[in-house]
Amino acid sequence: IAGITQAPTSQILAAGRRMTLRCTQDMRHNAMYWYRQDLGLGLRLIHYSNTAGTTGKGEVPDGYSVSRANTDDFPLTLASAVPSQTSVYFCASSLRLADSYNEQFFGPGTRLTVL
Amino acid sequence: GQNIDQPTEMTATEGAIVQINCTYQTSGFNGLFWYQQHAGEAPTFLSYNVLDGLEEKGRFSSFLSRSKGYSYLLLKELQMKDSASYLCAVNDDYKLSFGAGTTVTVRA
Numbered sequence: 638i639a640g641i642t643q644a645p646t647s648q649i650l651a652a653g654r655r656m657t658l659r660c661t662q663d664m665r666h667n668a669m670y671w672y673r674q675d676l677g678l679g680l681r682l683i684h685y686s687n688t689a690g691t692t693g694k695g696e697v698p699d700g701y702s703v704s705r706a707n708t709d710d711f712p713l714t715l716a717s718a719v720p721s722q723t724s725v726y727f728c729a730s731s732l733r734l735a736d737s738y739n740e741q742f743f744g745p746g747t748r749l750t751v752l
Numbered sequence: 753g754q755n756i757d758q759p760t761e762m763t764a765t766e767g768a769i770v771q772i773n774c775t776y777q778t779s780g781f782n783g784l785f786w787y788q789q790h791a792g793e794a795p796t797f798l799s800y801n802v803l804d805g806l807e808e809k810g811r812f813s814s815f816l817s818r819s820k821g822y823s824y825l826l827l828k829e830l831q832m833k834d835s836a837s838y839l840c841a842v843n844d845d846y847k848l849s850f851g852a853g854t855t856v857t858v859r860a
Contacts, residue, residue, distance in 0.1 A: 670847075677760075679839065679852035680795070695847065727794060735846045737782040737802055743794035 640664065641744035643728050649750045650718050658713045658747050660728030668734040669711040670695075670741065671703060673724040680727065686711055687734040718751045725749070756851035758840050763857045764830055772825045772854045774840035782843035786814050786825045789837045789853065798838075799825065830858050 641662045650656050662669065671683040672695075682695030686705040700722060702714045711730075715722055725748050729741040755777040764770040776784070783802035787795035801807055801816035801823060813826040827834055835858045840851040 672850075677852055680841075680848075680850040682847060682849075685847060696849075737843060737846075738800055739843060739846060739848075740785070740797050740800065741848060743796070745794050 641728055641730055641742060643726075643744040643747050645747060646745070647748040647750075649752065650715075652719055652751055653717050656715045656718055656749070658715075658726055658728075658749070660711045660713070660744055661709050662711075662728075662730045662742075662744075663709065664730060664742065665708060666730035666732050666742075667708070668731045668739065669705065670729040670731075671701070671711070671713045672727045672729065673697065673722075674727060674746075675724050683713065683726075685734070718749075720751045723749060723751045756840055756842055756849055758838075758851040758854045760852070761855045761857070763859060766830055766832060766858055766860050768830050770827045770830060770856060772827070772838050772840075772856070774823045774825070774851055776821050776823070776840070776842050776851075778842045778844040778849060780845045781818065782846060784814075784816055784823050785841040785843070785848065786812075786823075787839040787841060789839060791836070795839055827856070832858050832860070834858050 644659045667688045670685045672680040684703040686692045728744040731739040731741045758774045786798040789795040799814040811828045816823045837853040839853045841848040
């Protein structure tokens, strides 16, 4: 693994189903993030994690949950998917959260469609 | 709250120069980033400004004026591969707030 990987690449999901998007990084970064990207709205932060064991809410957290059991993995779960959660989801990481220069590295994205 | 504005689309000719403006009003400021995103791909880092002035990096330059809440990204000697979206992002309370992005189309 080099950088950040996400799985699956794309998924079509029936409304009401539970879904977990996976994200793994091998850069030993402390901070990790989940964004959704929608046309005309740009990237919006869903949840973030400062370090293993801690998480925080971003701009659009409703309907999503995260966990950070270790440094490398940061899964995003949709407990009961709704069509408005159709989007492209990007996972990102940075060395630390509380840095002015916290360049974020992005995974390749997961395209999720909820029908 | 955050308010980050940039133009939706710009078109330019190969070899020309394009300037993408970004204005922001955020509750905090710890620096401004520009990212490039090709269609269907992940954003990739281009530049970072935390002090006023110009940062130059090859064909790309980025400018910041903190007092005016303003930045621009300058792309020189445009190439076809520069056709992409360019995202302005402000480090606000150590989390990035992104503008909606500017889609640049380079024509031959």
